[in-house]
Amino acid sequence: MIQQGKIVPGALVLSENEIIEKYKVSNTTARKTLHELEKAGWVTRIKGKGTFVRNNTVERPVTRIFGFTKNMIEAGRKPSTKLLGFHLRENDRVLNLNGRDYVLKGPYCEIERLRCADGIPMMKETRFISTQLCPGIQKRNLEQSLYSIFERHYNIQLVEIKQMLSSVHLEGEWMKNFECKQPIPAFRVEGVSFSGKNLIVEMEDSYYRGDMYRFSVSAVR
Amino acid sequence: MIQQGKIVPGALVLSENEIIEKYKVSNTTARKTLHELEKAGWVTRIKGKGTFVRNNTVERPVTRIFGFTKNMIEAGRKPSTKLLGFHLRENDRVLNLNGRDYVLKGPYCEIERLRCADGIPMMKETRFISTQLCPGIQKRNLEQSLYSIFERHYNIQLVEIKQMLSSVHLEGEWMKNFECKQPIPAFRVEGVSFSGKNLIVEMEDSYYRGDMYRFSVSAVR
Numbered sequence: 001m002i003q004q005g006k007i008v009p010g011a012l013v014l015s016e017n018e019i020i021e022k023y024k025v026s027n028t029t030a031r032k033t034l035h036e037l038e039k040a041g042w043v044t045r046i047k048g049k050g051t052f053v054r055n056n057t058v059e060r061p062v063t064r065i066f067g068f069t070k071n072m073i074e075a076g077r078k079p080s081t082k083l084l085g086f087h088l089r090e091n092d093r094v095l096n097l098n099g100r101d102y103v104l105k106g107p108y109c110e111i112e113r114l115r116c117a118d119g120i121p122m123m124k125e126t127r128f129i130s131t132q133l134c135p136g137i138q139k140r141n142l143e144q145s146l147y148s149i150f151e152r153h154y155n156i157q158l159v160e161i162k163q164m165l166s167s168v169h170l171e172g173e174w175m176k177n178f179e180c181k182q183p184i185p186a187f188r189v190e191g192v193s194f195s196g197k198n199l200i201v202e203m204e205d206s207y208y209r210g211d212m213y214r215f216s217v218s219a220v221r
Numbered sequence: 222m223i224q225q226g227k228i229v230p231g232a233l234v235l236s237e238n239e240i241i242e243k244y245k246v247s248n249t250t251a252r253k254t255l256h257e258l259e260k261a262g263w264v265t266r267i268k269g270k271g272t273f274v275r276n277n278t279v280e281r282p283v284t285r286i287f288g289f290t291k292n293m294i295e296a297g298r299k300p301s302t303k304l305l306g307f308h309l310r311e312n313d314r315v316l317n318l319n320g321r322d323y324v325l326k327g328p329y330c331e332i333e334r335l336r337c338a339d340g341i342p343m344m345k346e347t348r349f350i351s352t353q354l355c356p357g358i359q360k361r362n363l364e365q366s367l368y369s370i371f372e373r374h375y376n377i378q379l380v381e382i383k384q385m386l387s388s389v390h391l392e393g394e395w396m397k398n399f400e401c402k403q404p405i406p407a408f409r410v411e412g413v414s415f416s417g418k419n420l421i422v423e424m425e426d427s428y429y430r431g432d433m434y435r436f437s438v439s440a441v442r
Contacts, residue, residue: 023295059319059385063436075431098280098437161440167388167406167431185388185406191440210388216319217283217381217438219412 002042002053002122009055013043017136035120043119058117062215064163068115068123069145077117084112088138093128095203098162099153102192104203107131109138111146114177121178122213125206133201146202156195156203161204164193165215170207178209185210223263223274227423234372241388256326262341274385283386284438286379289344293399298338305333307343309359314349316413317423318385323413325424328352330359334365335398342399343434346427348374354422368421377416382425384412386436391428399430406431 001007014022019030034051039041045051058075060066072079086109093104111127116156127136127146130182134154150156171183187208222228233258236335240251254427255272260439266272266434279296281287293300307330314325332348355375359370392404399405408429 010272018368062386062439065440065442159442161442163438165283165386165408165436165438167408167429167434169390169404169406183390187386187388208388210390213384214389217384217386219284219286219384221256221286221378221380 002037007053009042010051011053013037013051013053014125019132034183056120056212057214058122058212059214059216062163062217065147065161067147068125069144072117072122075117078119079114080114080119081133081140082112084115086111086138088131089128093203095182097162097190101162102132102162102183102203104128104192104200105132108202109134111138111142115141117212120212121209123206128203128205130201133195133199150195150201151166156201158193158201160194161191162194163189165189167210168207169208174207187215190215223258226289228274230274232274234258234274236271239396239416243393260340262339274393277432277433278435279343280435280437282383283413283438284379286368286382287370288366288422291348293338296338299340301337301340303335303337304363305335307359307363309352312425316411318383318411318413323421323424325351325421326347326353328422330355330368332359332363338433342430344427344429345398346425349424349426351422354416354420357364371422372414377422379414379416379422382412383415384410386410388431389428395428408434408436 013174014029016027016030016034019025019033034045041056042054043051044054049154056073063071066151069079082178087107089110091106095102109129109131111129113125114121114125130218131137133156134150137149140149140153166188168185168186168188169183175183187210189204189206189208191204192200193202228234230360237248237255239249240246240254242247255266259266264272265275273329278290281292286374290300310327310329312327314329316323329349330352332350334346335342336346347378352358354377355371356361361370361374387409389407389409390404391407396404408431410425410427410429413421414423414425414426
């Protein structure tokens with residue numbers, strides 16, 4: 001009911017006693033149910049007040065260079081990162097955006113990470129980072145913010161990220177990544193990051209859960 | 222195969238004779254098949270050259286106030302608009318973006334339109350237009366660009382549109398709107414349009430086909 005929007009964020013959900021009465025279940029089952037809802041991030045239990053539906057959607061401004069860590073902290077969530085793996089690649093990597101080809105010169109390091117908020121998987125990202133500009137990056141702690149690694153260890157500041165957003169539907173293997181029981185809509189974000197004039201530091205190919213994210217943007221003349 | 226990306230844009234597809242041979246069908250069937258693919262917008266037939274897979278994806282810059290008509294013309298497509306209906310509403314309309322409530326003062330006119338490119342449905346939009354600022358707009362030709370109606374008849378120029386993008390999955394009734402045989406991913410775009418300082422002219426709630434659209438945006442510090 002929460003997932004379908006039938007109970008809205010901020011609403012009080014049934015108490016243990018109400019669950020027991022309404023569904024004719026034991027108090028162990030009722031307690032377990034509420035506990036599972038909380039663990040999955042759907043509700044927050046406030047002692048002495050009750051259990052409330054959480055607003056799970058996070059807003060992300062798309063026109064700001066804005067790391068996941070910072071985005072989550074601003075949204076009042078606890079960010080964490082799980083490294084899924086990395087590979088060193090020798091070839092160049094080409095990305096076409098708006099009809100133009102951008103080239104990340106090899107060698108580069110391909111890093112796959114799962115990013116969570118309050119323990120809930122929110123997005124899966126693949127970053128392709130120039131090892132010419134960031135030598136030895138694979139030996140760093142890759143569960144940290146990569147932006148802060150760029151700045152602290154390589155003295156690199158990103159000045160622009162060109163991005164392309166697609167809307168996709170995730171099923172099968174993807175549901176495992178995100179610990180979902182049903183297929184979910186998602187944003188795919190492909191990007192090229194520049195430091196200084198036309199110097200490509202990295203590329204990105206990320207999937208943001210559509211049930212967890214909304215992208216805000218302002219258009220002008 | 223085209224839909225799944227197994228044959229890429231620009232590639233030559235089988236000729237009538239090759240279809241007849243490969244699939245053991247009549248020449249009527251082969252011709253009809255190619256004709257249907259063309260009608261659905263998947264391929265372009267160039268006389269004496271063959272049948273080629275079209276690039277169906279349109280890119281839309283999200284940070285520019287950029288009407289559908291203009292967007293399609295720039296992409297080399299022929300735009301058309303089908304009015305689905307309109308209603309006059311008396312109440313105010315509230316939209317929450319980025320945790321802030323925006324109010325469009327009633328009365329307003331709610332206009333539903335299907336927008337096509339080369340006859341293919343690309344997006345369905347609902348516009349909510351202040352009739353205090355645009356009196357009698359429902360009597361205009363609503364299959365035209367509404368931006369040009371604003372400018373020509375009401376001397377209104379939009380200066381900013383605040384937007385929120387979500388990723389959704391369209392099924393059931395929606396597939397009928399878009400003449401699709403399968404559920405499709407889509408972008409939902411909700412927006413508030415301003416003319417001058419804080420004057421809300423209209424709100425919008427649109428669905429862009431995810432298999433037809435990509436949104437481009439640049440992020441900076």
